Amino acid sequence: MIDPECLNNITEVLNGSRKIVINTHTNPDGDAVGSSLALYFMLKKLGHQVDVVIANSIPSFYSWMPDADKIIYFGTNTEQARKLIDEAEVIFCLDYNAIHRSGSLKDSLKKSNAVFILIDHHQEPELDSFNYHIWNTLRSSTSELVFKLFDSMEVVKLIDKDIASCLFTGIMTDTGSFSYSVSNSETFSIVATLIDLGLDAADVHSKVYNSMTESRLRLMGFAINDRLQIFEKLQTAIIALSKQDLLDYNYQIGDTEGIVNLPLAIENIRLSVLITEKKDHIHLSLRSKGSFSVNEFARKYLNGGGHINAAGGKTYTTIQQTIDDIIRILPEFDTQIVY
Ligand SMILES: [Mn+2]
Structure with a gap:
């Protein structure tokens, strides 16, 4: 479970409809894109105005992911990206632990007065840069932590096939298709829940790994x-x-x-x-x-x-x-x- 005090704080921050930016590290991998899009869909369902803003584009083998085409890239859409960050009331930083890992976004992020929430599983985070953090290096992936947040917020029932596919992509890619970082049985029970909620695991695996040039x-x-x-x-x-x-x-x-x-x-x-x-x-x-x-x-x-x-x-x-x-x-x- 997420620390109750942290959960209370996040619930409070998300009270009402907020302008939210989700961002992740430069050269995003499957966990970065998957966790960001899963959180994006859920926060939209909860009535917020949400955008995913990343420094540079995602690899083509993640372009099938739902709403991947709606991601705003700072490199190619600088003005819009800056505006969204300036206007954001809440900024989620996913799958990285130091603001400079956001690449070209870092200066805009540093200027922002938004509430910063970190969700990450990397070692030695710069926690001072964030108002609240969900951080655990023992978890397989940031996507797993995002699921844990949904669980704590009691919104797992709102997970649909799109959200399940995004979360599974993150867990699958960060564990090398379940070959490492898999000592916690809960990783598998989360995947089992995602399958019950509509995930087609083989289809996602194929889209990611059988789509090479x-x-x-x-x-x-x-x-x-x-x-x-x-x-x-x-x-x-x-x-x-x-x-x-x-x-x-x-x-x-x-x-x-x-x-x-x-x-x-x-x-x-x-x-x-x-x-x-x-x-x-x-x-x-x-x-x-x-x-x-x-x-x-x-x-x-x-x-x-x-x-x-x-x-x-x-x-x-x-x-x-x-x-x-x-x-x-x-x-x-x-x-x-x-x-
Ligand atoms: Mn990760």
């Missing part, structure tokens, strides 16, 4: 075949994709999603790093098995963070320098973390 699948093959480096002693796999690599495979936003998980299929590999070269920085995506905390590693050395087994980071050097640094740092980090 040919070039995306070929990019995955190239990444494994030509760009995968194994550092056996460090039990580490690194894939680095240059700007040119991405160009060669007609990269679209979301195309590299999932690639970082693939090397963990190799026995004895405990850490997998995907490095992608961006316009003005090097982007890192990290995954681990067992007790190796990529959150801690990314926070300490890579300007990032996330969860114990999934995190992100950034560097401002070159691909090669980033690889060299990781390889140099790992044995040092290893003495603190047993893996």
